Amino acid sequence: MPDATRRTRLLAVLRKVTSKPLPADDEESLFESGLLDSFALPDLVSALEQEFSLEVPDRDLNPRKFDSIARMEAYLEEHAA
């Protein structure tokens, strides 16, 4: 079930990492749209870890897991407290 607070916090993290407008479509690739590049991605993962008090293990350092708002929500639903 979607968690409104978690989503709000996720969007706040994304706005901190990128100055570009967030996509209206949660499924849109943040990399293909140019919202994130290879050097923003490590910052995003670190910011998610800090905001949600979680540790993303190296085996999860796969860009596809963080490719869209929907995928990040799914990851956080599974891993964030």
Added chain:
Amino acid sequence: MTAYLHGFGMHLPERVVANAEIAARVDRTAEWIESVSGIRERRWAASTTSVADLAVAAAQDCLTRTGVEASTLGLVIVAGGSAPPGFPGPAAEVAARLGLDSTPALDIPLASAGALFGLVLAVQMAGRFGDVLVVGAEKMSAILEAHPLDPNTAILFGDGAGAALVSARPGRWEILDTVLHSDGQFREILAFDWTSPLRMNGLSVILQAARKLPSAIEEVLARQNLVAGDVTAFLLHQANHNLLLRVAKSLGVPPERVYSNVARYGNTSSASLLIAAAEWSLGNPPPGPVVFSAFGAGLHWGALLARG
């Protein structure tokens, strides 16, 4: 096992390939290449130059700088991922051209992290074999030119070689500790086999490197009760200037403490660590802890802590 770094050497091909030349071939601009990589130019060797040619030149420079006769070497290690496929690898030729006819010579075909693995191996072997010459040599242009240029990789790589002399005899920098790691589950994100173009998932590579380099550095420092702020210089594999800045930020150190020559030479894979060390050492560096660290295809990564 106590071992020391006595000095370094390097060799770069003469031909300078500026961004404009690459940009024209991959339908990009020179400014774009510099913005995404920090690279302004690189050196590409002539078609007739081999990986062994580059390695021998760097080896000889290292032997000259350290005042060591090749005949006294106990072991030669040559790292690199761009030698032609098949066997023997370049180490045997390098040893032979240094005038050695019975000294063991070992190839480490690890690409970017190869020279670091070679240094760590040398630390372990120096007590048994004597002076160890470690060389990282690459002709990355051969990999790029083997297939139509891909803008994502053609902009990055250069040719060159670096070398280091490791010995159990006391020398300029005492090696205090080392850490090495490998994780094959991500082996497909950066790979090459000559039958198809170099494959690089840049997003994955940067994401992994941005984590693993600072992690290995902090690991080796913690083992010696040191922190990043204690280190006088960080000598890293010169993959991308933006990555070097990212590592400095993660470690909480000023960016100028992380040595960078990637703007002039591009990413020379396994050669870059020792080319960086060779240039850095010419600048009369102050005494204190120095960290060497590399990350590359495999994945392989690690760090070496020395004190001058």
